[in-house]
Amino acid sequence: MAVSPSAARVAVLSFAFLLLNLHPISPATVGSDPDASPVKRLPARPGSPFKIALFADLHFGEDAWTDWGPRQDVNSVCVMSTVLDDEVPDFVVYLGDVITANNIMIANASLYWDQALSPTRSRGIPFASVFGNHDDAAFEWPLEWFSAPGIPPVHCAVANSSFSGDCSFSGTHRLQLMTNEIEQYALSYSSKGPKDLWPSISNYVLQISPMDNPLSPIAYLYFLDSGGGSYSEVLSNAQSEWFKTRSLEINPDSRVPELIFWHIPSKAYKKVAPWSGVPKPCVGSINKETVASQQAETGIMEILEKRPSVKAVFVGHNHGLDWCCPSKNLWLCYARHTGYGGYGDWARGARIIEINQHPFSIKSWIRMENHDVHSEVNLSS
Ligand SMILES: *[C@@H]1O[C@H](CO)[C@@H](O)[C@H](O)[C@H]1NC(C)=O
Ligand SMILES: *[C@@H]1O[C@H](CO)[C@@H](O)[C@H](O)[C@H]1NC(C)=O
Numbered sequence: 001m002a003v004s005p006s007a008a009r010v011a012v013l014s015f016a017f018l019l020l021n022l023h024p025i026s027p028a029t030v031g032s033d034p035d036a037s038p039v040k041r042l043p044a045r046p047g048s049p050f051k052i053a054l055f056a057d058l059h060f061g062e063d064a065w066t067d068w069g070p071r072q073d074v075n076s077v078c079v080m081s082t083v084l085d086d087e088v089p090d091f092v093v094y095l096g097d098v099i100t101a102n103n104i105m106i107a108n109a110s111l112y113w114d115q116a117l118s119p120t121r122s123r124g125i126p127f128a129s130v131f132g133n134h135d136d137a138a139f140e141w142p143l144e145w146f147s148a149p150g151i152p153p154v155h156c157a158v159a160n161s162s163f164s165g166d167c168s169f170s171g172t173h174r175l176q177l178m179t180n181e182i183e184q185y186a187l188s189y190s191s192k193g194p195k196d197l198w199p200s201i202s203n204y205v206l207q208i209s210p211m212d213n214p215l216s217p218i219a220y221l222y223f224l225d226s227g228g229g230s231y232s233e234v235l236s237n238a239q240s241e242w243f244k245t246r247s248l249e250i251n252p253d254s255r256v257p258e259l260i261f262w263h264i265p266s267k268a269y270k271k272v273a274p275w276s277g278v279p280k281p282c283v284g285s286i287n288k289e290t291v292a293s294q295q296a297e298t299g300i301m302e303i304l305e306k307r308p309s310v311k312a313v314f315v316g317h318n319h320g321l322d323w324c325c326p327s328k329n330l331w332l333c334y335a336r337h338t339g340y341g342g343y344g345d346w347a348r349g350a351r352i353i354e355i356n357q358h359p360f361s362i363k364s365w366i367r368m369e370n371h372d373v374h375s376e377v378n379l380s381s
Contacts, residue, residue, distance in 0.1 A: 039250060040189055040204075042091055042126065043211040044218055044357075050208050052221075052353040053089040053367075054261075055080055055120075056316030057097040059134065059341025061104040061112035069103075072340035073115060076348075079338055079369045080119040083350040087367055091189075092120045093221075095316040095335050096132025096263030097342065101171045101229065102140045109136075109172035110180040121187055128189040128221075129181065130202040131174050132263035132316065133228020134342075139169030173230065174201040193225070197238055200225035205246060208355065218357050219257045220250065226264040226294055226315075233264050233295045240300040247307060254309035257362065257380070259353070265315045267297040269332050272325040283377040284323025284334070285366065286346055292318055305329060311362055312379045314351065319344035322351070322366060324377050331379045336366045353379075 044050040058076050063069030084092075099112045120127045172180075178201050181188050193203035202225040208218045222243060227233045247258065269291045278284040304310045305328045312324070312331040319342055324333035336349040349368040356363070365376040 039207045039220070040191075041214060041217075042189065042206055042208045042221075043214075044090065044208050046210050046212045049357075050091070050218060050355045051087060051089040052091045052093060052355075053083055053087055054093050054095050054314060054316075054335040054351040054353070055083075055116075055338045056095040056335035056351075057132070057319055057337050057342050058094070058116045058339035059097055059100045060116045060339070061099045061101070061109065062341045063103060064105070073112075075340035076116070076338065077119055079340070079348045079350070082369055082371065083338075083352075083367050084119055084123055084125065086371055087350075087352055089125060089352065092125055092127040093223075093261055093314075094127060094129035095261060095314065096130050096226075097134045097316060097339075098129060098132070100134045100137075100341055102134060102137040104171070105139060105169045107169075107172075110177055113177055113181065114184070117181070117185070117188075121185060124187070126187045126189055128204075128206065128223060129178075130223045130261055130263055131177075131225050131227075131229070133226075133233055135177060135229055136171050136174045137229040138171055171230075174199065174225075178202065190223075194242060197225075197236070197242060199231050200227060200236060200239055203239055203242060205250065207250075210357070217256050219259060219355050219362075220247070220309075222247070222258060222260045224260065224262040224300070226262040226266075228264060235262065235266065235294060235298060235300050237298040240298060240303055243300065244303050247309075251309060254307055256309060257311050257355075257360075258307065258309045259311060259362070260304065260313040262313070262315055264294045264317045265291050265332070265334075266301055266313075267293045268301045268327055269293055269315070272327045272332055273321075274323065274325070278323045282323045282325040284321070284375050286320055286322050288320030288344075288346065289318050291321070312364075314353075320346055322349075322375065324364065324375075324379070331377075333364065333379075336368075 060073050098116045178192050191204035197203050202223050204223050206221045226235050273291050274282050278287050310330050314333045316335045319337035321334045322336045324331050335351045338350050349366050354363045362380040365373050
């Protein structure tokens, strides 16, 4: 029997209506806001301090067409392994510029991202990452590929799983890098952040709580994407507002200390940067460059300065700076250049942060590749 098209449409519509009525969308998912999801908890061993290692500016994947490039990555794995074995941290933060995407000519840069995570993963240590300005930068053709004898080492006509084939080497976007990390590794505590903050991706918060008392947090760790690469080097007003709202919601009375992590220093770093050397009240060992700050300041510092619970901000980006300087109610700290990739030959190391609950303190120091420790500073004073 033939059914008229309009009758069929009515039937489909009323069936759909019935379905909607039979399966009301549960209130929990209506207008569900990823911000409102519970904060992921990092368990702290009872009675022990919680120790975080910062791996900054690893710059994996440089010059893969030479012997030099891959050798830098092996050296960077050695630095991380040394720091992890000397310090035995509870958590690792990859503080941006994990890879140098503008140098990577394979279609899927997660290959290099994974190599950078491997020393931490192989030791079973949980970790989180934020993006720097090199992680999803567009490929830059090396000029020497076009010099005499003039034969570029890549033949773009041959496409396969690791070569894009169209010669665009358009890179692996932040969202894809983060999705690959989160989906592959249960040890990853990273997040793609609220959608309304995209294209900035690494915006999220973690809570450190004692295993035996998960409801009384020791500290909150906030991660923000300071941009660069596929878009401007800036922390947007929307991100600042997100931090403001989220921190008030989670920690309304500012009782629990908060630490902040992003890659490119804000302009506030310029104001506290010492002229030469690292005189008190700053603490550190190298001051070899001027601060290369974000392109604009849209308000995050004012918000941080108004929260007594914010103790310190940690950034990478400048490989020749490793100081912490006080600024109003908080500390502005650099990590230490960890990778052999990226510019600069200053000795490699990693900043360590140690949070003690009883009595409360936040200490930090730098652990070098040669096992030395220096620049210890009390960030809770
Ligand atoms: C890229 O590599 C990661 C692992 O390194 C994998 O999980 C992902 O599926 C790959 N993506 C594509 C598009 O091949
Ligand atoms: C993909 O192609 C490149 C360049 O032609 C080649 O060097 C590489 O070995 C190929 N990879 C695979 C997995 O076939």
